[in-house]
Amino acid sequence: MIKVIASDMDGTLLGDDHKPAPETLAAVNRACDAGIRFMIATGRNFPGAMAELKDSGLVCDYIVGSGAEVRNPQQQVVAVNPISMELCREIYKEVKNYPLSVTFCTDGDDYKIGTPEEIEESLMLQMHLFFSNLPREELVRTETYQRIIKSTKTVADMDELEAAKVPVYKLFLYSEDKEMLDELKMRLEKNKDIAVASSFPTNLEITDVKAQKGPVLKEYIESLGYTMDEVMVLGDSLNDLSMIEMNFGATVAMANADSEVKSAAKYITKSNTEFGVAYAIDELLKHQRTENE
Known part of the structure; x- marks a missing residue:
């Protein structure tokens, strides 16, 4: 069962206006209401991520700088991997x-x-x-x-x-x-x-080399008591490949993703302009409800 969702921002969670759509935020909230922990995994630094998320109401974990920094839902830094x-x-x-x-x-x-x-x-x-x-x-x-x-x-x-x-x-x-x-x-x-x-x-x-989304996400979720098969990741570009090509429970590429990312993913969702993250989340929730019945 998926207990964690980790999503890239640009080209994934965000539309082409670089904002999260209300439809996407509603789906994220449905996942959180179902007990799923939501995480951001982005190449942006924390201020850059918050510039687009500040009015979203999201409470989540943050893997920023492509894995160079990790913050908990209280926005406290819990890990860093800078370049010397x-x-x-x-x-x-x-x-x-x-x-x-x-x-x-x-x-x-x-x-x-x-x-x-x-x-x-x-x-x-x-x-x-x-x-x-x-x-x-x-x-x-x-x-x-x-x-x-x-x-x-x-x-x-x-x-x-x-x-x-x-x-x-x-x-x-x-x-x-x-x-x-x-x-x-x-x-x-x-x-x-x-x-x-x-x-x-x-x-x-x-x-x-230690600051890559996939390995950093794996280390962080395991520190919280989750396992890889309990994680769904979503992304579109080559800096998401380190997540997509790892054996997480569900690896999802956007329809607008790089071809290499699509090839590595287990699933393909709709594009970011078609609320692909929301679609993937709702399909996941539907599947998990069916499993529990």
Whole structure:
């Protein structure tokens, strides 16, 4: 019997407006009323996750930063898996050989190396991940852009980043040049101390090898007394693959998921714009009611 549901956010729990639909929240509440524990498992950091969930009324556990931080329903940090500064320097040395802007994601603000002008331009490019059809003058007025620009700090170099004494959870890279990203990914994957995944075809996300959604979720649910066969996971992108390819009780890919994620999943639900999480939850609840009769 499924006792825990863990869901990705972007492309999964959230619609294309990056908000959880009322239909989805209602289904999550039905699951919680049935005694199921709900968890978020996202590449966002905690402030980034809460920016979209703050008005949802959800009370849940949080696996954020792709597994770099875990919080309980009281929003207390219970586990962290940051990237050491030594490893950050090693990764950055490799990455800076490419024409890429690097975002160092932390438990709060993000950090970028470069001039304010360079960073503003890189953020504009990055915004196309969320609002691909908006012209520049409208992009800068969006709530998402305003939040990102306010939470992004400029540093001159790695020494200044180290002096800030912040835990680096993830390095985020963006480029429209997918061939270049593929080449860089192959080079980075030679380093067995890191994990390289992506939320979109045009980005890479680099974490400590211990900070992956699947293994972190397994360790956390077992610490709470659950077993893997009591867990359902939902996701759509390659940074969800570490959950989907593990032997949890039910592994569910969205209809809009990456083909590799779909191939690894035990089940396929509807797309995020068709309330696929709600559909999967209701099918689960129906199945478990039938089993109990």
